[in-house]
Amino acid sequence: MSRQSFTVFVFLAAAAIGATEPKSVTFSKDVLPILQNRCQQCHRPGEAAPMSFLTYKETRPWAKAIKNALLRKTMPPWFADPNHGSFANDRRLSQSEIDTLVAWADSNAREGNPKDAPAPVTYSDGWTIGKPDVIFEMRDEYKIPASGAIDYAYIVIPTNFTEDKWAERIEVRPGNRGVLHHILVQSRAPGVPFMTEAKPGVPFSPTPAKIANGDDTGRGFFFRLGGGVEMVSSYHPGGDASDMRPGQARLIKAGSDLILQMHYTANGKETTDRSRIGIVFARKPPKERVVNTFIGNMMLRIPPNDPNAEVVARLPIYEDVKLQSMSPHMHVRGKAMEVRVTYPDGRKETLLNVPKYDFNWQLTYRLRDPKVLPKGTQFEIVAHYDNSANNRHNPDPSKEVRWGPQTWEEMLAAWIDFAIPAGMDPGLVAHSKKVEATPEP
Ligand code: HEC
Known part of the structure; x- marks a missing residue:
């Protein structure tokens, strides 16, 4: 063996050991980029997750919990059996991403050199769909108690559209993410006798008794194709705004109302929420x-x-x-x-x-x-x-x-x-x- 090829051999062997040797994994170089891509959309202040993974200091105490959550596949939230279907919003980590985070937890969860860290991601609080053509807002602040179960509240917002509208992008922006489990936005075509007891702007909570007495809120009938009520957007922690692809839009008929289904959860202190919906209209017929x-x-x-x-x-x-x-x-x-x-x-x-x-x-x-x-x-x-x-x-x-x-x-x-x-x-x-x-x- 020539001296030169021996050197190459030693170098390759070292590289191979380096790849599997957990000690080389650091927060700054290896872990933070994965957290930025896969976790921070929920794990940052004001978002759904109870702890932030923006910095080493915040993340370090969670190293073992992160390892366990990844191995048990409880995080990130994604429940589809991988044997069926391929999904654009699949949140699962690749095996090498999992290996990296596990190796980090197993090797003292070191910070490494902060100079290796990628720039922090800037999260804007603005609309992700661009500037909406129209914004609808809940009429009043909704009061959320400090504790206890909270019934779903339905809030009717008239669009006052005088012509049929093609909505290319629809986004729900919660006013207070800390107390929102979800918001569903439904459009109700004029004259459809769904949720008739709910008055515009006034939060309405249907009770089982009302439904038994013939109130229509419990019936899925109107949600069937052509039934006149349609889910047009939603907010869930970590969810993305819109599902439309190029050349597509949703139709919102003239005179329709938007009906928000608000699921609030108490988080220990009394607070309020006033959420908004923004719509970007299609520039040309879809x-x-x-x-x-x-x-x-x-x-x-x-x-x-x-x-x-x-x-x-x-x-x-x-x-x-x-x-x-x-x-x-x-x-x-x-x-x-x-x-x-x-x-x-x-x-x-x-x-x-x-x-x-x-x-x-x-x-x-x-x-x-x-x-x-x-x-x-x-x-x-x-x-x-x-x-x-x-x-x-x-x-x-x-x-x-x-x-x-x-x-x-x-x-x-x-x-x-x-x-x-x-x-x-x-x-x-x-x-x-x-x-x-x-x-x-
Ligand atoms: C869609 C939002 C979302 C994303 C994305 C997400 N998390 Fe979470 N995570 C949460 C919420 C909410 C909780 C608290 C409630 C719960 O435990 O289900 C949580 C809890 C946790 C916990 C503590 C509970 C447990 O299961 O041990 C860990 C650890 C965790 N997340 C790690 C991660 C890591 C690592 C990633 C990225 C690889 C990630 N999460 C991505 C929302 C998210």
């Missing part, structure tokens, strides 16, 4: 209209003490559509959900599998590549519930559980975004006239 629908089963009955009750919801599609995203929704007994389709030729496919559903995280899974589903495709949503005492979130295992908007009642709902040709009546997709024949609760 090619495709994005519509949201609900595939649910309002007849569900979950037997007492059943650790694994199965409930199924189905929806046939009567036109070609492009599937863009799916959001499973259940309450505290929800355990798992799978979105399956059967194609017209009989072939079956699982599009999303969430084997361990967590009510605290209402995630939307956006397909990396929108998927064309030919007419004649049948959706089948298979949900499992744990109504046993083993479910630590279960308020009462001895009760049969039925459909309802409160967390102690249940839901089986998958919210689905489809793209259809801009001029098409979304009602045609689900032949809503036929669907209407199914019994209502």
Whole structure:
């Protein structure tokens, strides 16, 4: 062996050891870039997570917890089974990112040389969709108590649109992130008898008694394709603003109202919130209209003490559509959900599998590549519930559980975004006239 190749050999061996040797991992050089990419959108002051990972000092005490959360896959929040579907907003870390953070925790979680650190990311408090053409704001500050459970509050905001509008981007900006579990924004076309008891600007909390007496708030009927009420945007901790792709927009009809569903959680001191919605209109007519629908089963009955009750919801599609995203929704007994389709030729496919559903995280899974589903495709949503005492979130295992908007009642709902040709009546997709024949609760 020549002297030169020997040197090269030694050098390569050292490099190989360096790659697996945990001692070389430092916060500044290796860890911070990963935290910036994957964690800081929630782990910074004022955001959803209770602790900040902006600096070494803040992060160091959490090194072991970070290692455990990554190995147990509890963080970042992402619950889709990787064997089904490929998602544009997938939050999972790569194996090498996980290895780096674990090696750091295992080697005394050292800071290293601060000069190696990337520049801090600047987080603006502005709109992420650009300057909105129109901004809607809650009429009043909403008061959040220091403690206790808070019912969902619905707030109606009239758009006063005098013509139909194509919304290209819609963003919800919470006024007070520290107390917001989520905000859903629904558009209600004029004349649709949904949430009729809610007066514009005045927070409204439906009670089970009102729903039993025929109030319409508990019914998913209006959320069916063409039903007149549509989810158009939402805020969740760490969520992204908008799901539209080039050439797409959502239609908000003249005279529509926006209905905000506010889920507040108390955080120890009395405070207030006043959230806003910004909309950027399409500059030219879109090619495709994005519509949201609900595939649910309002007849569900979950037997007492059943650790694994199965409930199924189905929806046939009567036109070609492009599937863009799916959001499973259940309450505290929800355990798992799978979105399956059967194609017209009989072939079956699982599009999303969430084997361990967590009510605290209402995630939307956006397909990396929108998927064309030919007419004649049948959706089948298979949900499992744990109504046993083993479910630590279960308020009462001895009760049969039925459909309802409160967390102690249940839901089986998958919210689905489809793209259809801009001029098409979304009602045609689900032949809503036929669907209407199914019994209502
Ligand atoms: C979408 C928002 C979000 C993202 C992204 C996120 N976290 Fe969290 N994290 C939270 C929230 C909220 C909590 C507190 C509630 C909880 O424990 O579920 C939390 C709690 C934690 C905890 C303490 C609880 C536990 O499971 O041990 C650790 C450790 C943690 N996160 C690490 C991380 C790391 C590391 C990343 C990035 C790789 C990350 N998180 C990304 C929101 C997020």
